[in-house]
Amino acid sequence: MKHIEANDPDVHRLILREEERQACSLTLIASENHSSKAVREAMASHLTDKYAEGYPGRRYYGGCEVGDDVERLARDRAKELFGAGYANVQPHSGTQANIAAYLAMMQPGDRLLGMALNAGGHLSHGFSRSHTGQLFEAASYGLDENTGLIDYAALEKLAQEHEPKVIVAGGSAYPRLVDWQRIRAIADAVGAKLMADIAHPAGLIAGGLIPSPVGIAHVVTMTTHKTLRGPRGGMILTNEDDLKQPLNSSVFPGGQGGPFLNAIAAKAIAFGEALQPAFKDWGRQVIANAQALGVALVERGLDLVTGGTDTHLVLVDLRAKDMSGRDAEELCLQANLVVNKNLIPGDPRKAMETSGLRLGTPAVTTRGMKEDHMVELADAIDRLLTGGESEVAGVREKISALASDLPLP
Numbered sequence: 001m002k003h004i005e006a007n008d009p010d011v012h013r014l015i016l017r018e019e020e021r022q023a024c025s026l027t028l029i030a031s032e033n034h035s036s037k038a039v040r041e042a043m044a045s046h047l048t049d050k051y052a053e054g055y056p057g058r059r060y061y062g063g064c065e066v067g068d069d070v071e072r073l074a075r076d077r078a079k080e081l082f083g084a085g086y087a088n089v090q091p092h093s094g095t096q097a098n099i100a101a102y103l104a105m106m107q108p109g110d111r112l113l114g115m116a117l118n119a120g121g122h123l124s125h126g127f128s129r130s131h132t133g134q135l136f137e138a139a140s141y142g143l144d145e146n147t148g149l150i151d152y153a154a155l156e157k158l159a160q161e162h163e164p165k166v167i168v169a170g171g172s173a174y175p176r177l178v179d180w181q182r183i184r185a186i187a188d189a190v191g192a193k194l195m196a197d198i199a200h201p202a203g204l205i206a207g208g209l210i211p212s213p214v215g216i217a218h219v220v221t222m223t224t225h226k227t228l229r230g231p232r233g234g235m236i237l238t239n240e241d242d243l244k245q246p247l248n249s250s251v252f253p254g255g256q257g258g259p260f261l262n263a264i265a266a267k268a269i270a271f272g273e274a275l276q277p278a279f280k281d282w283g284r285q286v287i288a289n290a291q292a293l294g295v296a297l298v299e300r301g302l303d304l305v306t307g308g309t310d311t312h313l314v315l316v317d318l319r320a321k322d323m324s325g326r327d328a329e330e331l332c333l334q335a336n337l338v339v340n341k342n343l344i345p346g347d348p349r350k351a352m353e354t355s356g357l358r359l360g361t362p363a364v365t366t367r368g369m370k371e372d373h374m375v376e377l378a379d380a381i382d383r384l385l386t387g388g389e390s391e392v393a394g395v396r397e398k399i400s401a402l403a404s405d406l407p408l409p
């Protein structure tokens with residue numbers, strides 16, 4: 001960063017502060033990860049300066065021949081990774097990918113059915129204050145409050161009543177597998193299209209570790225920076241020939257202007273990394289770590305929504321502790337454990353307070369943590385939730401020591 005240091009000491013200091021924050025703490029935010037140095041180099045490359053509105057071979061600017069090759073490479077690798085016939089690597093984010101996908105399948109005013117935000121869905125699945133809840137007439141399905149699992153029977157009933165054009169499935173705080181076939185059957189029965197948002201488990205699906213919706217859902221969207229371990233960004237896949245052109249047009253010029261070629265190159269690198277056998281091993285470890293963390297938390301008397309996990313995250317139900325997610329998050333943060341509060345099924349508290357804590361293992365697995373470390377983390381969390389402020393200094397020392405042994409990539 002010698003040029004930033006020389007030209008802009010203010011920004012240099014901020015970047016160093018963030019590096020230090022990440023290095024000295026442990027990230028258990030389920031949607032975060034640490035990308036490789038190669039991914040970050042591509043983000044900082046000269047590709048950032050190039051305009052390339054359009055698609056490979058059909059651009060609105062000259063000088064796009066390298067950009068064309070970059071985008072073709074990213075698309076080809078994405079298709080190979082997920083076994084898809086079409087990939088659009090231009091979406092700048094998961095939400096932009098979702099909005100583009102909806103508008104390729106629906107008109108404003110049409111009906112959308114998505115998982116409720118307080119059930120672990122996402123803002124872009126029809127939440128009232130998201131454009132997706134304003135553009136479309138959205139209804140939401142939820143979880144069985146006793147099991148914490150998607151209530152498929154209620155979803156089916158709601159689909160029959162609401163008659164959506166699109167059903168979106170997938171969540172940001174759902175620790176279990178989604179039955180893609182079952183939701184596709186529900187969609188078929190009401191003449192809806194199924195969209196799978198795999199932003200969270202994309203890397204686990206790419207690694208073949210959990211079932212893929214590609215070929216079941218009409219459209220699959222995702223982010224590239226969570227378990228997929230790439231740069232911040234989004235992506236759309238389909239195997240439906242009649243959706244390819246509408247998806248292309250909906251991304252550009254529908255929702256975006258010029259693609260970020262630097263990010264697309266970084267996506268290509270991340271997909272290349274994900275095609276290596278080591279990525280599958282990493283993903284397997286992510287799941288093993290989440291399961292070990294869950295078991296160790298339960299052994300310490302904590303409740304988990306659904307009792308455990310099949311993926312990269314666990315959702316702690318704090319109601320028995322009589323502590324809010326906000327207070328638990330703050331205690332962990334003081335001890336250098338970065339986590340986030342989260343609503344749980346039937347949560348009696350508001351979204352800014354919550355009764356849950358979401359813990360994910362992608363970032364700590366990238367730093368090299370294994371099951372034994374998860375027992376130490378569970379111990380640290382239990383000490384904080386049980387002992388409160390009096391435990392912060394001791395746990396912070398322990399977490400800092402663990403973190404300093406495990407450098408960022």
Ligand code: DSN
Pocket residue numbers: 030031094122172173
């Ligand atoms: N904000 C992401 C998450 O934390 O799950 C989803 O966009």
